[in-house]
Amino acid sequence: xxxxxxxxxxxxxxxxxxxxxxxxxxxxxxxxxxxxxxxxxxxxxxxxxxxxxxxxxxxxxxxxxxxxxxxxxxxxxxxxxxxxxxxxxxxxxxxxxxxxxxxxxxxxxxxxxxxxxxxxx
Amino acid sequence: xxxxxxxxxxxxxxxxxxxxxxxxxxxxxxxxxxxxxxxxxxxxxxxxxxxxxxxxxxxxxxxxxxxxxxxxxxxxxxxxxxxxxxxxxxxxxxxxxxxxxxxxxxxxxxxxxxxxxxxxxxxxxxxxxxxxxxxxxxxxxxxxxxxxxxxxxxxxxxxxxxxxxxxxxxxxxxxxxxxxxxxxxxxxxxxxxxxxxxxxxxxxxxxxxxxxxxxxxxxxxxxxxxxxxxxxxxxxxxxxxxxxxxxxxxxxxxxxxxxxxxxxxxxxxxxxxxxxxxxxxxxxxxxxxxxxxxxxxxxxxxxxxxxxxxxxxxxxxxxxxxxxxxxxxxxxxxxxxxxxxxxxxxxxxxxxxxxxxxxxxxxxxxxxxxxxxxxxxxxxxxxxxxxxxxxxxxxxxxxxxxxxxxxxxxxxxxxxxxxxxxxxxxxxxxxxxxxxxxxxxxxxxxxxxxxxxxxxxxxxxxxxxxxxxxxxxxxxxxxxxxxxxxxxxxxxxxxxxxxxxxxxxxxxxxxxxxxxxxxxxxxxxxxxxxxxxxxxx
Numbered sequence: 001x002x003x004x005x006x007x008x009x010x011x012x013x014x015x016x017x018x019x020x021x022x023x024x025x026x027x028x029x030x031x032x033x034x035x036x037x038x039x040x041x042x043x044x045x046x047x048x049x050x051x052x053x054x055x056x057x058x059x060x061x062x063x064x065x066x067x068x069x070x071x072x073x074x075x076x077x078x079x080x081x082x083x084x085x086x087x088x089x090x091x092x093x094x095x096x097x098x099x100x101x102x103x104x105x106x107x108x109x110x111x112x113x114x115x116x117x118x119x120x121x
Numbered sequence: 122x123x124x125x126x127x128x129x130x131x132x133x134x135x136x137x138x139x140x141x142x143x144x145x146x147x148x149x150x151x152x153x154x155x156x157x158x159x160x161x162x163x164x165x166x167x168x169x170x171x172x173x174x175x176x177x178x179x180x181x182x183x184x185x186x187x188x189x190x191x192x193x194x195x196x197x198x199x200x201x202x203x204x205x206x207x208x209x210x211x212x213x214x215x216x217x218x219x220x221x222x223x224x225x226x227x228x229x230x231x232x233x234x235x236x237x238x239x240x241x242x243x244x245x246x247x248x249x250x251x252x253x254x255x256x257x258x259x260x261x262x263x264x265x266x267x268x269x270x271x272x273x274x275x276x277x278x279x280x281x282x283x284x285x286x287x288x289x290x291x292x293x294x295x296x297x298x299x300x301x302x303x304x305x306x307x308x309x310x311x312x313x314x315x316x317x318x319x320x321x322x323x324x325x326x327x328x329x330x331x332x333x334x335x336x337x338x339x340x341x342x343x344x345x346x347x348x349x350x351x352x353x354x355x356x357x358x359x360x361x362x363x364x365x366x367x368x369x370x371x372x373x374x375x376x377x378x379x380x381x382x383x384x385x386x387x388x389x390x391x392x393x394x395x396x397x398x399x400x401x402x403x404x405x406x407x408x409x410x411x412x413x414x415x416x417x418x419x420x421x422x423x424x425x426x427x428x429x430x431x432x433x434x435x436x437x438x439x440x441x442x443x444x445x446x447x448x449x450x451x452x453x454x455x456x457x458x459x460x461x462x463x464x465x466x467x468x469x470x471x472x473x474x475x476x477x478x479x480x481x482x483x484x485x486x487x488x489x490x491x492x493x494x495x496x497x498x499x500x501x502x503x504x505x506x507x508x509x510x511x512x513x514x515x516x517x518x519x520x521x522x523x524x525x526x527x528x529x530x531x532x533x534x535x536x537x538x539x540x541x542x543x544x545x546x547x548x549x550x551x552x553x554x555x556x557x558x559x560x561x562x563x564x565x566x567x568x569x570x571x572x573x574x575x576x577x578x579x580x581x582x583x584x585x586x587x588x589x590x591x592x593x594x595x596x597x598x599x600x601x602x603x604x605x606x607x608x609x610x611x612x613x614x615x616x617x618x619x620x621x622x623x624x625x626x627x628x629x630x631x632x633x634x635x636x637x638x639x640x641x642x643x644x645x646x647x648x649x650x651x652x653x654x655x656x657x658x
Contacts, residue, residue, distance in 0.1 A: 113162035
């Protein structure tokens with residue numbers, strides 16, 4: 001009789017091993033040809049420069065995208081447990097879920113109309 | 122061969138029994154808020170302001186009508202499930218006397234606040250709110266933002282969401298609903314604080330401070346809720362009360378920290394010392410109509426929720442924790458009163474005065490008696506009316522050159538000679554804050570201190586004495602403003618009282634008249650508060 005937590009530990013160990021082995025292998029056997037572009041921040045946000053005089057300006061686009069992501073993030077947080085127990089919850093929960101998604105779409109429609117989806121606004 | 126034990130999920134799902142008609146007032150407010158979000162996105166720029174104001178007024182009036190018409194039929198718990206023994210219903214939302222009284226209070230105060238918030242002073246959108254975060258008033262950028270349709274009619278849906286949260290907050294029958302209500306009322310207020318059109322930096326700074334400290338206090342409340350759940354095995358206030366009366370010897374250590382941490386979250390919202398440090402900055406930085414709304418409605422909602430937590434949930438153990446709150450109440454009155462003496466800015470002065478008032482109200486809460494409940498509820502409504510009118514007038518007193526609000530006290534010198542109506546109204550409201558007879562403030566203080574002396578025991582009597590002494594200090598502050606307005610030579614830099622639209626005039630006048638009427642003939646509201654002071658547990 002094995003402890004029921006053993007499979008979980010094996011799972012965690014496998015996950016950690018996968019991450020460590022893939023990163024470690026690429027460190028050891030991967031080619032190393034550095035240039036300037038490779039040293040810069042990869043596709044995420046602004047270069048960390050010293051603070052400009054007068055406050056400086058920060059592009060606000062990423063922030064809007066992040067806000068938009070949170071809307072859908074929250075939606076999926078509730079959708080997953082709902083989907084798992086969908087058959088037991090019945091019509092009531094379906095209606096509640098539809099109402100919830102409608103409210104999320106109100107926020108989405110607002111973002112769309114106010115230019116939150118235009119990258120060069 | 123290993124056997125893995127699987128988690129057996131319950132085959133049946135017990136859905137909560139929900140009375141939608143009992144929830145109707147809140148549903149109306151939230152649906153209107155969503156509709157206003159769509160208006161902010163889809164309506165043309167010209168029609169937005171009128172649509173938002175109209176929708177807000179209709180929504181609040183509709184919710185008030187639904188609340189009052191249904192009040193007789195909906196007393197009880199809703200969104201409820203049966204407890205483990207199946208003997209009684211545990212409600213996430215409790216509709217009882219205090220809920221209905223306080224929800225009606227929130228709705229009436231919010232109605233008046235909307236009327237003042239909607240003031241345009243000849244502009245396209247509401248004058249108090251910036252069309253674009255980075256723009257100065259009257260600048261090229263601001264005009265460009267207006268042309269692009271970036272008028273901030275968002276203030277109205279945000280306010281409706283906050284009102285909905287407040288209504289849920291005072292009706293919360295369990296700690297999770299309490300937390301959800303707290304967040305729904307707080308988040309829109311953080312944003313509203315940062316929307317001021319003038320003195321942008323001050324406004325943004327205030328919003329950031331409010332948000333950071335508010336997030337902290339929410340976390341405290343949540344942690345307290347977790348401890349109380351650990352103690353009682355339930356988040357429902359009535360179950361916690363049962364657990365306290367049954368006694369949990371092995372988990373006793375969780376109770377007092379849990380109650381006090383939950384109270385930290387609530388005391389932060391009412392601005393009690395030592396959780397008050399955000400109050401002056403936020404009151405000063407927020408758009409003045411929002412400050413009025415926040416000061417009146419947030420205080421009402423937070424004290425309403427505190428009454429329920431304390432009276433329904435934690436009263437059984439009050440001998441162990443109330444001494445801390447007694448000290449907090451005394452500190453709140455003293456610090457609020459003393460600090461208000463040193464203020465030179467009208468909005469900061471009113472902020473410290475609101476801290477002192479939070480202490481007076483806390484004194485009533487600590488009476489642990491139904492007379493305390495009714496006194497606190499009466500105090501909250503009358504204080505809210507006076508506050509909304511006072512900030513409404515502060516909003517109208519402007520510097521002639523810059524057009525921004527003249528909030529420095531020295532600028533108010535001689536206001537009584539040039540603008541007798543505004544100055545007289547403001548002077549009267551100051552007397553009401555001070556608690557002079559023939560104003561509602563006197564009746565309210567009498568009720569709160571009377572309940573403390575009559576039922577609060579020795580600590581109640583001490584608090585009442587401190588309260589009367591602090592009141593005497595604040596009288597000096599209020600009278601100094603009156604002296605400033607009437608017996609001082611007008612200042613060099615002239616101020617004017619801009620003439621608002623009929624809506625704002627009606628709102629300020631209504632509040633001032635009620636402040637007087639409830640001072641002369643308070644019986645009707647007192648009776649109503651007394652009849653509505655029993656919690657359903």
